[in-house]
Amino acid sequence: MRILAVTACPTGIAHTYMAAEAIEEAAKKKGYEIKVETRGSVGVENELTSEDIAAADAIILACDTSVPMDRFSGKKLVSVGVSDALKDANKLIEDALKAPVYKASGSNLVDDVAGIKAKRKDESKGAYKHLMNGVSFMIPFVVAGGIAIALSFMFGYDAFQQEGTLAAYLMNIGGGAGFALMIPVLAGYIAYSIADRPGLAVGMIGGSVAVQLNAGFLGAIVAGFMAGYVVNLIKKYIKLPKTLQGIMPVLIIPVFGSLIVGLSFFYIIGTPVAAINTAMNNFLTGMSGTNAVLLGLIIGLMMAFDMGGPVNKAAYAFGTGTLVAGTGSAIMAAVMAAGMVPPLGLAVATFIFKDKFTLAEKEAGKAAAVLGASFITEGAIPFAAADPLRVIPSIMAGAAVTGALSMAFNATLSVPHGGLFVFFAVENVAMYVLAILAGTAVTAILIGMLKKKIEV
Known part of the structure; x- marks a missing residue:
């Protein structure tokens, strides 16, 4: 076979x-x-x-x-x-x-084959896939832009204001280029996921309009979905003679699609979406004390719940959305810290409680330590798959503690990925490390308490 x-x-x-x-x-x-x-x-x-x-x-x-x-x-x-x-x-x-034979339905991005076992069961799951497609293409822009901004801050928080300096150039690369592109890219690749290549230009133009209207991350999501479905409608209802089919993807779709999405934003959608986006950002920025700690706790629970699955990615997408202003985000810091804890806690547990893990699990613990340090929560999956009832509650508890402490300490992060290797981009790094260590300890101790000894 x-x-x-x-x-x-x-x-x-x-x-x-x-x-x-x-x-x-x-x-x-x-x-x-x-x-x-x-x-x-x-x-x-x-x-x-x-x-x-x-x-x-x-x-x-x-x-x-x-x-x-x-x-x-x-x-x-x-x-x-x-x-x-x-x-x-x-x-x-x-x-x-044993699966049925797939028959293409004319699109280059089709996943709706009748009879396929794990077909997406509802439109919401399809919507999640489209959103995550956009996020996956956006992440490199956020990472590159965020690190350039963080490097600029190393010369002094206001050093970039001096024109012609290295700090100014780094800020232009990070904020003026990397972060400026991430909203259009997010919208463009959401539309690409829905409508294939013809949706890309319409989505990116819609995302750029969202930026102009200060609709931000939320506006990009609305623009991306709208662009994708508008392009699909254009492809369905505008039929040209075969001799003119070649102008559809280069003229008809981008022109009509961008006009429909762009003008809809300017006249109807943009203002309310921008108001919601601004209100949400103001609310998050103003969170302090108990409310911030509670948010951090919830973020931690989400990051550990499915270790890279839909719930984890929803929290991650939420965190990256708070970076659009180009400044450090307390929520992004909590997301990364909480995401590091599950594999780190399990790695520590395999080292301390040796009699509760097989030889293979002890070896996996070494890999989990590296993955955790790199903010790859999926390093916990082999342990959770083998013993979900004991492992998942333990890692969720540790991640929740870390998320809550990170918010309480007001640690901020200006990049969306990298783990230990981007700690230079963390504000209040000493307390941030303490939050991660505390959550790691909670997870390791709970694992040691709950797991049974391996029978020799």
């Missing part, structure tokens, strides 16, 4: 490659040939060729973002979320071999 697979998670950092590894190991144990295309943060790797697809017995898509689908027409295909590959790759392979 020859199995092909494609894996892609919203951030393209951890789930993508962990799912690929799980599928590869499961296929090899069954004696099947396997090739996995990963669509991660560095782009498409190990891409499936037309020859690979022609020779395949079944295709597995373990993806939370849109991927090109027409190439798989005529093949048995199963489509699931990326986390399903981590939970039970063996069953996924068997489901793929």
Whole structure:
């Protein structure tokens, strides 16, 4: 048997490659040939060729973002979320071999095949996929821009105001370029996920209009979804003679689409969305004391609940949205700190409570330490999958403590990823480290208390 697979998670950092590894190991144990295309943060790797697809017995898509689908027409295909590959790759392979044959429906980004086992059960899950597709493309702009801004601040908080200095150039790169592009990119790739390539320009133009109206992150989301569905309607209802079909993607769709979205924002949508966005930012900025601690606690619970799944990514997207002003965000700091705790706590637990972990788990603990330090929450997944009733409550408790303390200490972060390696971008770093250590200790102690000893 020859199995092909494609894996892609919203951030393209951890789930993508962990799912690929799980599928590869499961296929090899069954004696099947396997090739996995990963669509991660560095782009498409190990891409499936037309020859690979022609020779395949079944295709597995373990993806939370849109991927090109027409190439798989005529093949048995199963489509699931990326986390399903981590939970039970063996069953996924068997489901793929029994799956119905996929028939392309003319779009390059289709995932609505009737009869596919794990078809998205409702539109809300599809909406989540579109949002995460936008977030995944936005993250590199936020990271690059945020680090450039943080480097600028190293010369002094107001040093960038002196024209012609390195600090000023760094601020221009980070705030004037990186952060300026992230809203249009978010909107553009939400639209791309919905309507394929024709949606990209319309979405980015809509996102740029949202920036002009100060509608921010919320405006980008509205613009992206609106652009995607407007483009789909244009493709459906505007039919040109075959001789003129070539002008649809380069003239008709971008012009009509951008005018509809842009003018709708200027005349109808933009003002109320901008008001909501401003009110939300003011509310979050003004949070202090008990309210801030409670928010941090909730963020921590969300980050640990599914370790890179939809709930975790919702909290992460919320955190990145607070970075749009180009200044440090207490919420982003809480998100990253809480996301580091689950793998770090488990790594510490494997070191302290050696009699409660297998040899393989102890080795996994070493990897978890590195992943946790890098803010890759997914490092906790192998432990949670093996013992969810004890591990998940323990990591949620630790992450909640860290999130609450981070907010209480008013630590801020100006970049959305990087873990230990971007601590130079943290304000009040000493107390921030204390918050992470406290949550790590809580998780490790609870794991030690709840887990049973391994019988020799």
